[in-house]
Amino acid sequence: MSVKMSETLKIKPKILVGVILGLVLLTLNLIIYTVDTTEYAVVTQFGNPVNTVLQPGLRIKLPEPIQSVQRFDNRVQIYEAEPLELLTSDKKSVKVDYYGTWRITDPVTYMKTVKDKVGAEARLQDVFSSSLGVKLGQYNLDELISVDTNKLKLNAMMQDTVRKSKEKAKEYGIEVVDAQIKVLNFPEANKQSVFARMKAEREQMAKKYRSEGSEEAAKIRADAEKEQKILLSEAYKQAQKLKGEGDAEAIKIYGEAFQKDSKFYEFTRALETYEKTIDEKTTLVLPSNSEILKYLENGKVGK
Template sequence: MTKQGFIIALAVAISGLFFLGASPLFTVDITQNAIVVQLGKPVRNITEPGLYVKVPFIQEVTYFDKRLLDYDSDAQDVITQDKKTLLLDNYAKWRIVDPLKVYQNFQTQRGALQRLNDIIYSELRVELGRHDLLEIVADHRADLMKIVTQRSHEKASAYGIEIQDVRIKRADLPEQNEKAVFARMQAERERQAKQYRAEGAEEAQKIRSEAEKDREIILAQAYKESEELRGAGDAKAFKVYADAYRQDVHFFEFTRSMEAYKKTCKDKSTLVMSPDSEFFRYLKQR
């Protein structure tokens, strides 16, 4: 066979391979790693992008994504330390760092993802089972997720997988437990409301009692001061009367009698007295 004939035959053979879908050429994208498998055994681990050659019908290529991947699981039940069932929906960020190990253990990326789900759920169940519900949903969630991430990464690294972060996307109570929880919450709020009302009534009674005591003290003090002032006024009046009496006895008696007439003989007053009474002495004088 001439050289030209050989080239033609080679071209025809290659064209036939392409036609049969058994191209000896394959490409590796910049976002991919590739494992060349020959008769079920990996023979090449390709980590750089480019155009490569394989043996048709004998060698196959399995691709693995080298980018940071998302893992989003379905919601699953987790039982806390205080025996509460929590419906947990979590996600993770992970990467294939050793495609050869991944192929040897799982053959495909889908198989690796299934194993990743088992590892993360197992660590979540173990770690969250050591804490109460309130700690998980409120107090220490970030710290718990760091522990779960670290332990999950330690297990997954044996399979050529790196787990960078595990997070809780949503944590709910199962539907059958929601009513019981809401009932307990309502009872607790009612208990607190009754306690606050009782404390308020007690405080109001204290305030009223204190105000009543202050009122009595103020009235007593005012009465004391008024009596002292009245007594002082009466004493001064008596002194004035005494001085006036000493100066002119008859005028004093006359003045006092006029005041008595004025107070006694008001409009529509009726007096039943003897005409010779001493009370009318100044009225009878001429």
């Protein structure tokens, strides 16, 4: 009997320690919580926010149900919107398929106004659709869809939409980061007229490019012809100069030859004349004292 009593006394301290440790762990679990790097935390006391935690780490609170922790994703999130049918400034109906990106900036305001992601996206649908409808209604269709990039204002329209959406989303503790159009389409009734207009614009641009090409080709031809005339003029000038220099050199040579032997010079000149004017079929009728007959005698050159 005494042995059993001693064994029971030995077991009770172990049980007591285990109970105490269990209570400590339970208490710590109730008052200590962690905040991840991807989230914000709001501590509420009987449903009212009393503390906002924006940085990750271990935190302490009162045990539930006195205080509770609401967690919200702090990363950029994507809102996939339903396509909208809107009107442009020139009353053309377009179908807009778009998406937006957003994140929580004020978790307390977010919790009070939209509560969760489902509520946030319901508000964002109103924010994006109204902002996009207002801004798209300020542009004509040919400013949103055009083959002329200088005329295209789609990016400017989306930037205006993002700015307006940012202003509206602030009241929900949300920051609109960006919004982009995935597809800008037309109802079936409008497609043919839009395609016809785009085709006409493309043909107009093609005519413009052809006209500019013809103008440039004409300019190149004119420059080439001008350069040709200049080159021919320079060549003719050079040829005349060389010819003049050659004639002058010939005259000089003839003059020097005449000075050395005038009779021989006259003789060679006469031979050149005969060679140019007389052949086997030539008949000359000249007076006997003609100078040209001076070196001819019975068809032969005389002495």
